[in-house]
Every structure is written in structure tokens, then in C-alpha cells.
Amino acid sequence: MRTNLSDAADGTDVVPGYRPVSVLAVFALLAGILSATAVFSPALLLVPLIASALSVVALKDVSAHGDERAEGGDRKTGRWCALAGLALAVGFGVQSVATNLTQRTVAFRRAEASAAMFLEMVREDRLGEAVKTCLPQVIPPMGIGVGAKATPDVQERQAEASLAGMEVIQDIRKCGRAAATTLRCVGAEVRFPDSWAVVVVIDPCEGRSRPLEIRMLMQSKPVTRGQRIYDNWMVAGIAPNVGQ
Incomplete structure (x- = not known):
């Protein structure tokens, strides 16, 4: 019969009831905590996935079921750490x-x-x-002569004339508000940060026999007013849709 005295004499130093903590469970908990970074950047969504997989492996490591060698002191603890890591990974991943x-x-x-x-502004002149x-790159430049300096009023009129001279703007103005728009x-x-492409389809009308399909590039610019920050959406590009 094996006793604690004989165990100590053999040099095994076995402590009755002691179960070692699973290293995988600890890493699973840490990975679950790090999964919070995925909330701030979708590119880090891989972190919750890794944490979930690590938690599942850790749960298998601490479970005695299906492992004939996990008997007595060979069984590991850390189930709650693995479960907590899994819960954090799933929660932050879904969030x-x-x-x-x-x-x-939005x-x-x-x-x-x-x-x-x-x-609507273009159609209503x-x-x-x-x-x-519009951002500056949308308006075609217009010369004012060598050495000339334009006043703000002149620059504004020139910008309006340049915008009105664009072929795509002329096509939009042909039908006014009569044609349905999608x-x-x-x-x-x-290619551009904080920019979103919008496809516009304007149905045929008296001034145009075919549907007009254009592609607009809208860009979000943060603007501070007082103590609050607002998104100011600007036109960053407008042209006929290449795919039409």
C-alpha cells in the first residue's frame, strides 16, 4: 500500500488533492481579454477567433472525459479560465x-x-x-490670365462656371427634377480614406433618351463645432459610371 510517507521517500513530492493549472487555460483567458481590440478595428477580428479556438483546446485539456491518462493528480484545473476566455472572445467578436x-x-x-x-442643388441651378x-479636385481649374489675381467673388463665379461646364453636370441638368433618380x-x-462610392441612375426624360448612370465619390470630413465633432460629407469625385 502506497502512503504519503512512501511518496515523500521516493522523492515524488506529491501533494494530495493538488491539480496543476492548465497553461492553455491561462493563455485562453488572456487571449479573450485581448479580443477587446477587435471592437476598435475590424482588421483585428482574427484575435477573437484565435481566442475561441484556444479556449476550446483549453477546455479539452482540463477535461478528464475522453482522456484515460487524466487520472488523479494528472488532471488539470483552469476550466473557469477557459470558459471566461471563450465568453470574452465570443462577446467581443459579436460586438x-x-x-x-x-x-x-450609417x-x-x-x-x-x-x-x-x-x-438637388444642381437640378435647381x-x-x-x-x-x-465639392472638394477642390472636383472643380476643373480655370485660368484668369498671367499675373492676375482673382477676388473671392470672382473665384466663386469661376468655380460655378467650371462646374456648369462639366459634361456630367450638363447631363444632370437636362431633365431638371422631372426624371426619377435612384x-x-x-x-x-x-483608394481614398473615409470615402464611399455612390452609383446614381437617372431615368430618361425629354432632354435625354437614355438613362444616365454616374458614379459619385463621397468623402467624410470631421468638423469641430464647439465641443462636438460632426461628419461633413463632401463630393470628392463625379463622373459617368464606367460600367454602364
Whole structure:
């Protein structure tokens, strides 16, 4: 019969009832905590996935079921750490996906609304207001002569004339508000930060026999007013849709 005295004499130093902590369970808990980073950046969504997989492996490591060698002192503890890591990973992962989808939906709607507002200004011949919603690269440059300096009023009139001279703007103005218009945000534009592409389809009218399909690039610019920050949506590009 084996006793604690004989165990000590053999040099095994076995403590009755002691169960070692699973290293995998500890790492699973740490990975679950780090999963919070996925909430701030969708690119880090891989962290909750790794944490979930690590938690499942840790649960298997601490479980005695299905492992004939896990008897007595060979069994490990840390089940609660593994479960906590799994819960954190799943929770933060779901929150990251939900936050990303919500932000994407809001951006889609704001981009479409801003594009619709610009089209309304153009159709109603409010080009002065339309110019103010465009970034500088949208308006074609217009020369004023060598050594000449334009006043703000002259620059504004020149910008309106340049905008009115664009072929795509002329096509939009042909039908006024008579033609039905469909706007659809097709996603983020990877070449430009905080930019979203909106495809606009204007039905035929008396001034145009074919539907007009254009592609607008809407860009979000943060603006501080007082102590609050707002998203100011600007037209960063407008041209006929290549795919039409």
C-alpha cells in the first residue's frame, strides 16, 4: 500500500488533492481579454477567433472525459479560465461585427443622402451651393490670365462656371427634377480614406433618351463645432459610371 510517507521517500513530492493549472487555460483567458481590440478595428477580428479556438483546446485539456491518462493528480484545473476566455472572445467578436455593420449602414445612408442633396442643388441651378459641397479636385481649374489675381467673388463665379461646364453636370441638368433618380451606395473606396462610392441612375426624360448612370465619390470630413465633432460629407469625385 502506497502512503504519503512512501511518496515523500521516493522523492515524488506529491501533494494530495493538488491539480496543476492548465497553461492553455491561462493563455485562453488572456487571449479573450485581448479580443477587446477587435471592437476598435475590424482588421483585428482574427484575435477573437484565435481566442475561441484556444479556449476550446483549453477546455479539452482540463477535461478528464475522453482522456484515460487524466487520472488523479494528472488532471488539470483552469476550466473557469477557459470558459471566461471563450465568453470574452465570443462577446467581443459579436460586438465587433455588430459595430462594424452599424457604422457601415450609417455611412451608406449618409453618403446617399449627401449625394442626393448635391444632385438637388444642381437640378435647381443652385450651383453656388453645390460648389461649396465639392472638394477642390472636383472643380476643373480655370485660368484668369498671367499675373492676375482673382477676388473671392470672382473665384466663386469661376468655380460655378467650371462646374456648369462639366459634361456630367450638363447631363444632370437636362431633365431638371422631372426624371426619377435612384441612388445606391456600393461600398467604401479603398483608394481614398473615409470615402464611399455612390452609383446614381437617372431615368430618361425629354432632354435625354437614355438613362444616365454616374458614379459619385463621397468623402467624410470631421468638423469641430464647439465641443462636438460632426461628419461633413463632401463630393470628392463625379463622373459617368464606367460600367454602364
